[in-house]
Amino acid sequence: MKVCDTPLINHVLQEHRFSFGVFYFFDDFIISEIAEGVLFDWDKAFEVISLGTDFYGTETNHLNYISNRINDYSIKPQDWLKFLGMGKRFNIFAAVTYRSKSIPNLIIERFFYKDTIVSFDSLLEAVNFIRQKEDLVPLQSFNEL
Template sequence: MKVKNTHLIHLIREEHRFNFGSFYFFDDFIISEINEGELFEWDKAQKVLEVGEKFYKNKGSQVNYISNRVHDYSIKPQDWLAYLNKRDLFKVFAVVTYRKTAIYNLVIERFFYKGEIFSFESLLEAVNFIRKGDKLDPVTDFEKLTQKHHDNTL
C-alpha cells in the first residue's frame, strides 16, 4: 500500500520526489518508495540523506526509516550500506515487503547492514512497531492515527 493511499497523507511534514523515488518525512520517521526497476545506488541515497539531515537537524542523529517496497527495484548494498554502517543513522530500519522478490533483496541487505532490519507485511505494522519503540500507543488503522495526531495538536 502506498503512503498516498492511506490517511498518513495527512501527517506528512515534507515530501521529496526524486527521479528514483518518493520520500515522505514525518515527525518521527521517513517512509521511502523507490520507483519500479530502479537501481538504488549510493549517490541516490546520499541525496536523501542530505534532505533528511536538514529536516531532522533538531531531532538528534537517529531517525526511524521505513522502506515501503511497493515496487520491485535493486539495491547496490556494497555501494551505500557500507557507509551507513559507519554512521548510526537509523534508530529503526524497517522494510515492508509485498512480494517474494523484495524479500530476496532484504536477505542480501542483511549481509551488509550491521544493524537489525525489521521486516513487515504491512505499512501499518511497521508504523506501529516504531510507535511502540517510541512508547506511543499502537493504532488499528491509519485513520485513527491521524485522529490522535489531530487531537494532540488542538
C-alpha cells in the same frame, strides 16, 4: 499500500519526489517508496541523506526508517558500507515487503547493514512497531490518526 492512499499523507511534514522515488518525512520516521526498476545506489541515497540531515539535524541515530517496497527495485548493498562509514545508522530500520521476490534483496541487505532490519507485511504494522518503540499507542487503522 502507498502512503498517498492512506490517511498518513495528511501527517507528512515534507515530501520529496525524485525520479528514483518518493520520500516522506514525518516527526519520528521517514518512509521511502523507490520507483519501479531503479538501482538505488549511493549517489541517490546521498541526496536523500542530505535532505534528511537538513530537516532532522546531523544525527540520524534517533531516526526511524521505513522502506515501503511497493515496487521492484534493486539496491547496491555494498553502498550500506558508505552509509555506515559516515557513522550513520537508523534507530529502527523497517522494510515492508508485499512480494516474496523482495525477500532475497532484504536478506542480502542484512549482511551489509550491521544493525537489525525488521520486516513487515503491511505499512500499518511497520508504523505501529515504531509507535510502540516510541511509547505511542498502536493504531487499529490509519483512520485513527
